[in-house]
Amino acid sequence: MMKRRLGIRGPEVSALGYGCMGLNSGYSGTIGRQDGVTLIRQAFDRGVTFFDTAEVYGPFTNEELVGEALRPIRDQVVIATKFGFSIGDGKRGGFNSRPEHIREVADASLTRLGTDRIDLFYQHRVDPDVPIEDVAGAVAELIAAGKVKHFGLSEPGAQTVRRAHAVQPVTAVQNEYSLWTRGVESNGILETCEELGIGLVPFSPLGRGFLTGALTPETTFGEGDLRNSLPRFSPEAMQRNRAMVDLLQRIAAARNATAAQIALAWLLAKKPWIVPIPGTTKLHRLEENLGAVDIVLTEDDLAEIEKAAAAIEIAGERYPDHLLQATGR
Numbered sequence: 497m498m499k500r501r502l503g504i505r506g507p508e509v510s511a512l513g514y515g516c517m518g519l520n521s522g523y524s525g526t527i528g529r530q531d532g533v534t535l536i537r538q539a540f541d542r543g544v545t546f547f548d549t550a551e552v553y554g555p556f557t558n559e560e561l562v563g564e565a566l567r568p569i570r571d572q573v574v575i576a577t578k579f580g581f582s583i584g585d586g587k588r589g590g591f592n593s594r595p596e597h598i599r600e601v602a603d604a605s606l607t608r609l610g611t612d613r614i615d616l617f618y619q620h621r622v623d624p625d626v627p628i629e630d631v632a633g634a635v636a637e638l639i640a641a642g643k644v645k646h647f648g649l650s651e652p653g654a655q656t657v658r659r660a661h662a663v664q665p666v667t668a669v670q671n672e673y674s675l676w677t678r679g680v681e682s683n684g685i686l687e688t689c690e691e692l693g694i695g696l697v698p699f700s701p702l703g704r705g706f707l708t709g710a711l712t713p714e715t716t717f718g719e720g721d722l723r724n725s726l727p728r729f730s731p732e733a734m735q736r737n738r739a740m741v742d743l744l745q746r747i748a749a750a751r752n753a754t755a756a757q758i759a760l761a762w763l764l765a766k767k768p769w770i771v772p773i774p775g776t777t778k779l780h781r782l783e784e785n786l787g788a789v790d791i792v793l794t795e796d797d798l799a800e801i802e803k804a805a806a807a808i809e810i811a812g813e814r815y816p817d818h819l820l821q822a823t824g825r
Contacts, residue, residue: 497543498789500771502695506646507574507615511764513540513546514782515699515775516562521553524718527777529561536565538779540573548670548697548773550578551605551684552588566580570611576697577605578650580620590628591822593623595634598678602638618648618670622825628656632663639664648697654684657694666694673772674707675696675759675785676728676740676803676810683824690767701763701772702785706734708756709741717721727818733812743804752811753791755809756781758801760788765798 506697518525519532536547549562559577566573579601582589605614617638619631638644646667649657660666660779669689673680673696680686680696689696700756702708704723713731723729728737751758756774763772774785793801813820 497545497745497786499545500768501697502616502646502697503689503769503773504693505821506695509546509574509771510544511771511784512544512760512786513548513697513771513773514544514681515773516558517549517553518548518775519558519777520561521558523724524607524721525777529557529564530687530721532561532777535566535777535779535782536562538679539782540569541568542783544786545572546576546771546773548576548699549609550618551601551608551777552578552581552583552620555583555586555588556608559605559608563611567610574615574709575609575611576616576618576648576670577609577614578606578618578620579625580618580650591621591623591625593619593626593631595626595630595637598631598634599638602643604639604822613642614644616646616648616668617644618650618668619652620650621822622649622652622656624825628651629659631664632660632666634663650699652685653824654688656825657685657688657692661692661694663686666692668695668697670697670699670773672700672814673763673770674701674703675762675805677735677814679824686767689769695769695771696767698763699771701774703740703757706737707741707744707759708754708781709745712716713738722778726812726814728810728814730812736809736811739808740805740810743801743808747797747801751797752792753782757788758793760785761793762789762798762801764788765793777824 526561635647648668650670713735
């Protein structure tokens, strides 16, 4: 597995990380705890060294699963987790990035992960009621105490990144980024990361499964699957968005690859400090995803993809309105 550095000050990690949320949270196709532990260890055996979780995944149970899986190899991996919400009665509440809460979450996450440090601690979403300078200051204190190694932000606006970075250098920004979600190219995030030497960690790099070609307008999602509430996954939107899958499959056929591999290879080709974190509950999909690292897209390939993608209008917002309002602050 090839390695990449998360920005200019971050750790060296595998070129593809592993998003652990879907193992037991967010989607209807979750798997049992022991199967999840096994899959994480299989990912490590195949070269993955960067694993992403959060306290709200479950809540709490995803961190416990990740901690159990990685405990025997703790010093060989980089673990990212997140703070930023109130959680009560096993459910996620509103935003909460008050400094005292950040400290509480850090201690609780350390316990669940069974480790003495969090390698990368993201603010999960920007809290409009807490100045980002206070958030960065709280994480800086955790870094000084040795409980956290690096500071990250998830779904922030470019100016928020700059303000936070002025207090405590930001190592990584985690945003949704894929061929059908390209906001970071127009909202200043990509430019800001390059200027400040910050790594970019795209989540949902396969469009929550859509870009693999495995989903059709007839696909139904089980109870509790977040895609049931996403406008982009209505049957009408999926029918219209099929053009993006057709493009990926056309490029893939010429490269003896899969649509998922081309989607990931496209991201890897964008910048050397981009580290996507696809998730899966299946070993064969994990192995398929990792094969993307060996695909080198030429300038002609990239130009063809850009030209064809520019002609495709994606149908449906990526989130409902009330969730969209919580991004890009």
